[in-house]
Amino acid sequence: MKRAIRVSRSASQRLPNRANHWFKWLSPGLLVKRWMFISASGVLLILLGVGIWSRRTPVFHLTQLFGDLLELLTRLIPNYVSGPLVLGLGLLLVFWGQKRTVRSISEVLMSDRDEELVDVLINHRKLNRGAKVVTIGGGTGLSTLLRGLKVISANITAIVTVADDGGSSGRLRREIGVLPPGDIRNCIAALADEEKLLTELFQYRFKAGDGLVGHSFGNLFLTVLSDITGDFERAIAASSKVLAIRGHVLPATLSDVRLWAELADGRYIEGESNITEARGKIVRMGCKPANPPALPKALDAIDEADYIVIGPGSLYTSVIPNLLVPEIAEAISARQVPCIYVCNIMTQPGETDGYSVADHIQAIDRACGQRLFDSVLVQKTPPSAKALIRYAQEQSHPVDLDADAVTQLGRQIIRANIMIEDEETGYVRHDSRRLARVIYRWSERARQKW
Structure with missing residues (x-):
């Protein structure tokens, strides 16, 4: 019964x-x-x-x-x-x-x-109706942001730096002449539906094999695809289609650019990896060749964007290299849409030692010779004491928010808890979901004012 x-x-x-x-x-x-x-x-x-x-x-x-x-x-x-x-x-x-x-x-x-x-169809329609957003940066910072944004909108375009010359990307660049695929690889993996498996696959590094040791599978995949399709842009498009990613990943330029920097002690350094290793205060930065042409599709994406996000990422080796392409900086400046800069949580040894939020903003303004964004997003609460001790051992500290200086620069400050902390290692990073939600809410309010 x-x-x-x-x-x-x-x-x-x-x-x-x-x-x-x-x-x-x-x-x-x-x-x-x-x-x-x-x-x-x-x-x-x-x-x-x-x-x-x-x-x-x-x-x-x-x-x-x-x-x-x-x-x-x-x-x-x-x-x-x-x-x-x-x-x-x-x-x-x-x-x-x-x-x-x-x-x-x-x-x-x-x-x-x-x-x-039916749930897949509803979600698909929702994402395809999402706002058109352009993100600009590189490294792990940009891929972290993309993981969060892809659950809000499928109309994402990530414009990524191609100035990397270290590690596996640097070796492929020197030996084969391909543009460095590392940051592109991270962004493609972040936008894929099967992100966890794809990230493990793309990040896999060979531990044996003559000439293979240290190379990641993702870098080799993009390099081979570039040879098959005929150029790097087609290789990215083909891999994005095969992996069914949400949005588009585009290099800032197809030119073989090489970064240079002048330090406060008078040294002149060439190469992204060498600039970080020099551990000096950067007073001026540029690239060779100067004024590289932008990828036309990147400019089209900026022209159609509902809002633009710069960062997060290493200031001088991930964010600014994109803005050294004059057409990209000019396209952003010409758009009358909300634009926000996501500031790093911690300073980066060899790049931003002792930098405050205002210092980050001024560095970007100097690099492109104009004001590109009207808002800056910063972490609200500091990391734990354990994390601070862990970072202090590496000569890294929280980026200080000098609110008065930021206000004098004409920027609106957005404070939010967008950080996640690894309890075991003590490392902190941006939380992709929180970061994306805060940016989405900010963009909705900002677009109403515009």
Whole structure:
């Protein structure tokens, strides 16, 4: 008896859930209801066409036929019984046919996913209606931001630096002549649906093999694809399509740029990795060749953007290199849309020792010779004592917020808790979901004012 009651309750719970699931197909914007209506209209037109073709003057004969059937039916069964019965039978056949159709489609498209097809469609429509956002940067900072933004909008364009000359990217750049794929690889992995598996695959570094040791699989993948497709831009587009990423990843330029920096002690350093290792105060920065041309698609994305995000990332080796492409800086400056800079949480030894938030802003202003953004996002609360001790051993400290100096620079300060801390290692980084949500809310308010 108890088992029968449990079965009955279970069935009664499943019924509302299934009903709610099917009602989802009537959600606005799925473009399903109109096609169901068109299909039904098509069936009626087919019947009408057959009647006309066979010269049966269908309107009269069909009306007469239906009239005779209805008259016979109402003689046998009262109309208050037969009417609802026929109506219910028709609805049942339509429901059954649509259910089997959707199930057949789901079995093919969703065989390896736990989600319902209707939920995937609703999410897909929502993401494709999201705001057009352009992000500018490189390194792990930009990929962290992209992980959060991809659950808010699919209309993302990441403009990424190609000035890296260290590690696996540097070796491929020197030995094969390909543009450094490292930062591009990180961004593609961050925007992919199967991000965890893809990140592990792309970040995998060979531990053996003549000439392979130290190379990451993702870098080699993009390098080979570049050779197959004919150029780096096509390789990125092809890999993005194969991996079904949300949005687009674009290099800032296709020129083989090399960074240089003048330090306060008079030294002149060339190469991104050498600039960091020099551990001096940077007073001026540029690239060779000077004034490299921007990728046209990157400029198009900026022209169409609803808002623009600069950073987070290493100030001099991830963020500023993109802005050394004059056309990109000019395109951002020309757009009358909200633009925000995401400031780093900690200073970076060899790049931003002792820097405050205002110092970061001034460095960007100097590099591109104009003001590009009107707001700056900073971490609200400091890291834990354990993290501060951990970073102090590496000569790194929290970026100080000198609010008065930032205000004098004409920037609005956005304070928010956008940090996540690894309890085991003591390292801190931006939390992708929190960061994306804060930026989204800021952009909505800012766009209303614009």
